[in-house]
Amino acid sequence: MPQWRALMDHRGECNRAVLVSVAQFDHGVKLGRRPGAERDAKSLHRTLSKLGFKVDVHTDLSSDEIYQLFLRESRRPVKDCFLAVLSSHGEEGCVFGADGKPVRLAQIFRCFDNEQMEKKAKVFLIQACRGDALDDGVEVDSAGDAAEFSQDLSVPVDTAVMYATAPGYGAFMHPLGSVFLQTFCTLLKEDGNRNLELTRLMTRLSHRVAYTFQAKGRVLGGKKEMPCLLTRMTREVFPFTEPGKDSATAAAAATGLSATSLVCSNYVRTRTPSIS
Structure with a gap:
């Protein structure tokens, strides 16, 4: 019997994860293939399934298919948490379908602002570029246009969105998978x-990516990546607690652990990336 059934309630509901991965674009679309996207999807499926999620993977969907998928998913029952992963090429505020057309993230988020999902935790992981800039690993002052934040206004209550990178910057992809999603899977192992409260887990993810990843190569050597968390959570949630453990146990397990206490030099590695 699949392990996720252990987290089903009396109505047959369970936590659900939907992975949308675009690795190969339609003929004529001037967006390069994304080697490593398939590996990310396999790692996510394996990791989340072991944590009680019913996982569905969708590959190389068009923009309209992505919209329709999330419209359907936003109306399906879920136990406590719905998790979505969107992995593709992107720009600020959108990712691209296999047909090369933009999928507006604000429109996806708004689908989940409904009665069905009102009291559920909703988590989005976005593996995509948000611009063309490359991160040198230093802080800079930024005076961005207010329009850049319009998509944030569409995020429903009790939703967290974790982006692979900050607004305006590129995200790295490698044939072995993206540093963002592979690190996420590694942390959950x-x-x-697994028993950390969501925002503490995301802080740990940001630290691990920001401080242990550095690109290699003549052009991109030394470039960094800094994930970015947007949250409208109104309560503490423990979406990845191991099957058989309740939130109280999870909270106790998390007590005394700082967001960076498990980070050490053993995790430092470099890889030759491509921009997703």
Whole structure:
């Protein structure tokens, strides 16, 4: 019997995850293939399934198909948490379908502002570029246009959106998978992280990516990546607690662990990337 059934309630509902991965674009679309996207999808499916999620993977969908998929998913029952992963090429505020047309994230988020999802935790992981800039690993002052934040206004209550990178910057992809999603999976395999409250887990994810990843190569050598969390959570949630453990146990397990206490030099590695 699949392990996720252990988290089903008396109505047959369970936590659900939907992975949308665009690796190969339609003929004539001037967007390069994304080697490593398939590996990300496999890692996510394996990791989340072990944590009680019913996982569905969708590959190389068109923009209209992505919109329709999330419209349907936003109306399906879920136990406590719905998790979505969108992995593709992107720009600020959108990712691209296999047909090369933009999928507006604000429109996706708004689908989940309904009665069905009102009291559920909703988590989005966005593996996509948000611009063309490359991160040198230093802080800079930024005076962005207010329009850049319009998509944030569409995020429903009790929703967290974790972007692979900050607004205006590129996200890295490698044939072995993206540093953002592969690090996310790695954290969930390590003792202690699964029972962290969501925002603490995301802080740990940001730290691990920001401080242990550095690109290699003549052009991109030394470039960094800094994930970015947007949250409208009104309560603490423990979406990745191991099957059989309740939130109280998870909270106890998290007590005393700082967001960076499990980070050490053993995790430092470099890789030759491509921009997603």
